[in-house]
Amino acid sequence: MAFVKPIFIVSAPRSGSTLLRLILDAHPNIAIPSPAWLYEYIRPYLYSFGDLGRESNFRELVRDMIEMPTIGRWPVEFAVDEVVAACPARSFKAVYEYLHVRDASAKGKSRWGEKSPRNSYWIDEIKADFPDAQFIHIVRDGRDMAIDISQSVSMRPCSVLMGAQYWQHYVTAIRDSFTRLDPADRYEIKYEALCADPKAELSALCEFLGEEFDSAMLRHHESNSTKAWAANAQHGSTGRPITTEYCELYKRRLPERDVRVLEGAIAELLREYGYPLCGKPQALPRREAWQILESDMISSRSNDPYRSELEQRRLQRKARDVYADADRASLLRSLF
Numbered sequence: 001m002a003f004v005k006p007i008f009i010v011s012a013p014r015s016g017s018t019l020l021r022l023i024l025d026a027h028p029n030i031a032i033p034s035p036a037w038l039y040e041y042i043r044p045y046l047y048s049f050g051d052l053g054r055e056s057n058f059r060e061l062v063r064d065m066i067e068m069p070t071i072g073r074w075p076v077e078f079a080v081d082e083v084v085a086a087c088p089a090r091s092f093k094a095v096y097e098y099l100h101v102r103d104a105s106a107k108g109k110s111r112w113g114e115k116s117p118r119n120s121y122w123i124d125e126i127k128a129d130f131p132d133a134q135f136i137h138i139v140r141d142g143r144d145m146a147i148d149i150s151q152s153v154s155m156r157p158c159s160v161l162m163g164a165q166y167w168q169h170y171v172t173a174i175r176d177s178f179t180r181l182d183p184a185d186r187y188e189i190k191y192e193a194l195c196a197d198p199k200a201e202l203s204a205l206c207e208f209l210g211e212e213f214d215s216a217m218l219r220h221h222e223s224n225s226t227k228a229w230a231a232n233a234q235h236g237s238t239g240r241p242i243t244t245e246y247c248e249l250y251k252r253r254l255p256e257r258d259v260r261v262l263e264g265a266i267a268e269l270l271r272e273y274g275y276p277l278c279g280k281p282q283a284l285p286r287r288e289a290w291q292i293l294e295s296d297m298i299s300s301r302s303n304d305p306y307r308s309e310l311e312q313r314r315l316q317r318k319a320r321d322v323y324a325d326a327d328r329a330s331l332l333r334s335l336f
Contacts, residue, residue, distance in 0.1 A: 003101050003104065003110065003111065003112060004111070004132060005111065005132045005133065005134050005209075005210070006097075006100070006111070006112055006113055006114065006130050006132070006133045006134075007024065007030065007032065007111065007112075007113030007114075007133070007134050007135075007136065007209065008113060008114050008115075008119060008123075008126055008133055008134070008135050008136070009021055009024075009032070009113065009114070009115035009116075009135075009136045009138065010116075010117065010119050010120040010123065010135060010136070010137050010138075010174050011117055011120065011137060011138045011139070011140070011170065011174075012117060012120070012140070012142075012145055012166065012167045012170035012171055013117045013145070013149050013155065013166070013170070014140070014145050014148035014149045014152070014155075015117070015138055015139065015140035015145050015167075015191055016138050016140050016191035016194065016195075017115050017117060017138050018115070018229070018235055018238050019191075019194075019220075019238050019242070020115070020136070020138050020189070020194070021034075021113075021115035022220045022221075022223070022225060022226045022229065022238055023198075023202065023217045023218075023220045023242075024113065024217070025220070025223070025225050025226075026214075026216045026217050026219065026220040026223045026225070026226070027206075027211065027214050027216065027217055028109070028214055028216065029109055029110050029111055029211055030109055030111045030112075030113060030209075030211065031100075031103055031104035031107045031109035031111070031112050031113070032112070032113035032114065032115055033074045033075075033100070033103050034070065034073050034074065034229065035070055035114070035115055035116035035118075036068065036070050036071060036096075036099070036100075036114060036116065037068065037070045037116055037118060038065060038068065038070075038071075038092075038096055039116070039118065039119055039122040039125065039126065040116070040118040040119075040122070041068065042061075042064060042065055042068075042092065043092055043122070043125065046061070046092055049061045052090040052091060053090055055084075058084065058087075058090045059080055059084055061092065061095065062080050062083045062084055062087075062095055063080050065083075065092075065095050065096070065099070066078040066079075066080065066083060066099070071099065074099075074103055075103075075106065076102055076103050076106050078099065078102070083095060083098060083099070086098050086102075092129075093129040093130070096129070097130075100112040100113075100114065111211075117170065120170050120173050120174045120177075121173050123135060123173075123174065123177035123178070123181075124177055124180065127177075127180075127181065127185075133185065134185050134186075134187070134208070134209060135178070135181065135185060135186050135187070136187050136188075136189065136205070136208075137174050137178065137186070137187070137188045137189070138188075138189050138190075138191055138194070139171065139188060139189070139190050139191065139273055140190070140191035140192070141191075141192065141247070141248070141250070141270070141275050142164050142167035142168065142171070142262070142266045142269065142270060142275075143164065143249075143250035143254075143259065143262050143263070143266075143270075143275075144246065144247065144248065144249045144250055145163065145164075145166075145167045146160045146161075146163030146164040146166070146167060146250075146262060147160060147163070147249045147250060147253050147254070147335065148163075148246070148249065149163045149166065150162075150163045150334070150335050151335045151336075156296065157296040158295065158296055158311075158333075158334055159292050159293070159295055159296050159332060159333050159334060160254070160258065160262065160331060160332045160333075160334075160335065161261070161262070161265065161284070161289065161292045161293065161332045161333075162292070162293055162296045164262045164265050164266050165265060165266070167266065168265070168266045168269055171269060171273075172269070187205065187208045189201060189204075189205060190273070190274075191247075192244070192247050194242070195242055195243060195244045195246075195247055196244055196247075198217075198218055198242045199213075199218060202217050202218070218241075218242070219241075220238075220242075221238070221239050221240055221241055226238060226239055227239060250262070251278070253325075253331070253335070254331055255329070255330060255331065256278075256279070257282065257329075257330065258330055258331055258332050259278050259279070260278070260279050260280065260281055260282035261281075261282050261283075261284045261332060262332075263277050263278065263279070263281040263282075264281035264282045264283045264284070265284075267281045284332075291333075292332055292333045295333055295334075311334075311336055314334075314336045315336050318336065
């Protein structure tokens, strides 16, 4: 089976990229497993493996790649001897490609892909490794993304303000790399449009990919891949049919002043993507902004577990009605 044009989904975290991954993975020709994170955790440190032409060095690279916990979540298993034998080229690219091709082959699919928000900063390198790759940028309203990532008990950053800046960094990085891609290799889709009219948006996306639209994509929640992923509470919403329920969260969750502050931080990019502002953007006093941003910094790993425990205690008090969001002047520091 010939494998061509790998598909890379990039986005800011919590922008709908997991939903899009599962939708595309439901297509009969496309396999996109859970994120590998290999460009983030392995590729920058290739120097540490020395000359990959040496068998022992290449074996160490293969070992580190297949022992990544992210790869361990895939429904296929890999062995060092197997991967080494299958990669005549002694390179990161060869191993990366083999892992994804093997996953796709096991699913009877003819194309493979990768989804990871962190790949947003590695588009140029990915394109150099895979010249025929196609990239999809799924964009979500930065105000909603900031809320979504901040309300996750297992992700960072914690503050809504940092979440909005996080969104801006990711989207800006993707846009910068996209300027260096051929139009035939890049595509942008808005999360809100996908949720509002999934068939039309996915049909257009399939045309870009050179694939026939398949109605199975609209039933992604019925696939075994989605059911397994949605078992994780953090991704539970992906196990449901496509919905607009998670659009315009900021209008329901944040005080008016918090929305103005977020818009003050990311207004230009919101406008460029056609997201209307709610009011006049407002700058946060520097001291208050520094306090919030500093709260997202972790100076010692030993402090992180206790920080998470304190967060859980706050959630428990909220569940007991000790306090409510209405008791707080701002939710920018923390939603809990």
